[in-house]
Amino acid sequence: MNNTGFQAKRLIQLALPILIAQITQTMMGFIDTVMAGRVSAVDMAAVAVGTSLWLPAILFVQGLLMAFTPVFSQHHGANNQQVIPNLLFQAGYIAIIGAVGVMIFLSSSSYILQMMDLEPQLHHLTVGYIDAILWGAPAFALYQVLRGCSEGISYTLPTMVIGFIGLAVNIPANYLFIYGGFGIPAMGGAGCGVATALVFWAMFIAMIIYMQIHKRFAEIAPFKQFFAPHLSTMISMVKLGFPIAMALFFEVSLFAVIALFLAPLGANVVASHQIALNFSSIVFMLPLSVGIAASIRIGYYLGRERTDIAKLVTYVSLAISLSLAMMTAILTVVFREEIALLYNDNPEVVALAGSLMLMAALYQISDSIQVVAAGALRGYKDTRSAFYITLFSYWFIGMTLGYVLAYTNIIVPQMGAHGFWIGLIAGLTSAAVLFGWRLKVIQQRLQH
Numbered sequence: 001m002n003n004t005g006f007q008a009k010r011l012i013q014l015a016l017p018i019l020i021a022q023i024t025q026t027m028m029g030f031i032d033t034v035m036a037g038r039v040s041a042v043d044m045a046a047v048a049v050g051t052s053l054w055l056p057a058i059l060f061v062q063g064l065l066m067a068f069t070p071v072f073s074q075h076h077g078a079n080n081q082q083v084i085p086n087l088l089f090q091a092g093y094i095a096i097i098g099a100v101g102v103m104i105f106l107s108s109s110s111y112i113l114q115m116m117d118l119e120p121q122l123h124h125l126t127v128g129y130i131d132a133i134l135w136g137a138p139a140f141a142l143y144q145v146l147r148g149c150s151e152g153i154s155y156t157l158p159t160m161v162i163g164f165i166g167l168a169v170n171i172p173a174n175y176l177f178i179y180g181g182f183g184i185p186a187m188g189g190a191g192c193g194v195a196t197a198l199v200f201w202a203m204f205i206a207m208i209i210y211m212q213i214h215k216r217f218a219e220i221a222p223f224k225q226f227f228a229p230h231l232s233t234m235i236s237m238v239k240l241g242f243p244i245a246m247a248l249f250f251e252v253s254l255f256a257v258i259a260l261f262l263a264p265l266g267a268n269v270v271a272s273h274q275i276a277l278n279f280s281s282i283v284f285m286l287p288l289s290v291g292i293a294a295s296i297r298i299g300y301y302l303g304r305e306r307t308d309i310a311k312l313v314t315y316v317s318l319a320i321s322l323s324l325a326m327m328t329a330i331l332t333v334v335f336r337e338e339i340a341l342l343y344n345d346n347p348e349v350v351a352l353a354g355s356l357m358l359m360a361a362l363y364q365i366s367d368s369i370q371v372v373a374a375g376a377l378r379g380y381k382d383t384r385s386a387f388y389i390t391l392f393s394y395w396f397i398g399m400t401l402g403y404v405l406a407y408t409n410i411i412v413p414q415m416g417a418h419g420f421w422i423g424l425i426a427g428l429t430s431a432a433v434l435f436g437w438r439l440k441v442i443q444q445r446l447q448h
Helices: 003-037 041-066 070-076 080-107 111-114 120-152 157-179 190-213 231-264 267-303 307-334 336-343 346-378 386-405 415-448
Strands: none
Touching: 003 041, 003 157, 003 190, 003 267, 003 307, 003 336, 041 070, 041 080, 041 111, 041 120, 041 190, 041 231, 070 080, 070 120, 070 190, 070 231, 070 267, 080 120, 080 231, 111 120, 111 346, 120 157, 120 307, 120 346, 190 307, 190 336, 231 267, 231 386, 231 415, 267 307, 267 336, 267 346, 267 415, 307 336, 307 346, 336 346, 346 386, 346 415, 386 415
16 A cells, blocks of 8 residues: 555544544534424524524634644654643643633623524523533533543544443433423423533543543553643643634634524524534534544654655545545535425425525535645644634635625625525635645745
């Protein structure tokens, strides 16, 4: 097998457990949406609006922590395993601080929602959802730290195993808190928040046990010694992670703000948008997993001072991701109505969701390129560019164009939800071009 074939095989070996874990995590959102939707469109909309506040906040913290994975990987590649436990603890301290910040922010969500023109029942259910899920923030953040360490030493299997554990907890917990039982009252969509918080704690505890008993972690012994907070290390890692966090925030908040802008148009429009967005998120797991695997492999080879192989990994990962995107785009177009029916049987919701998924299929190509290129740049420890590229692409281009098309007659008659999705396509395409250009600049710089 030539080097290209070997790198492709290794990327797939690393990406596959990550993919399965990401799918199980996204499936939890799918299950939340479907089970809440079986109660009513308002309950499903409450999960959508609540998620639009929860996700940008918690993913900002996850973005801060994503900087640690390629650093773990570089130390692993350079055989500096003894550095990893201390770095793990510093990441844990950042995670705790970030999670507390998220909890404080979400505790004031009722005031934010009051500024929106929501139906009273939708407002009540959304507040209930957020008040419950915020208690899962510490567990979510700390789990990301442990996951990043495991993936950083090129061991991605635990991510998959813990994902299945989370899914196994999510289904019965959802059923219990949404529909009621065993003395617990039916909470509707708000019950999804309670179930999700419980899932995060189950995954965090399971990951601690896994890392404590599995022989793969014996060499780094992550919990053998206690490490106090080291301020300079924490500050340097926050500086490295902050642009990633902001890039994630810009991307996720773009989708979240669109959901908020659509809320006054009624529960059916929000539900349709949520269906298309949720399914797109499941498909997005393919290139995202390849991007994470690319960051690990690139960090590993940079630790070994093999910039030539790091460059090869970049191109192989882009080729794999693009091929997968072409297949998923075709499947999305062909089965869009059947997919929408899995979520909701309201004819109006299904029709609008199906048309939105046509647009989601269009941007999968650009999305596959931008997420892998961004992952490769994290491997090169070039994170600052992500801040500028995502701000420009998602907000200046994506949101501006989307709002103009959706709510004004400047270019065409008002398009509603379709206008925002056209903006998304434009924003993601811009990000793909700019990330690709930045990658070439970094690689050329390392050759000299």
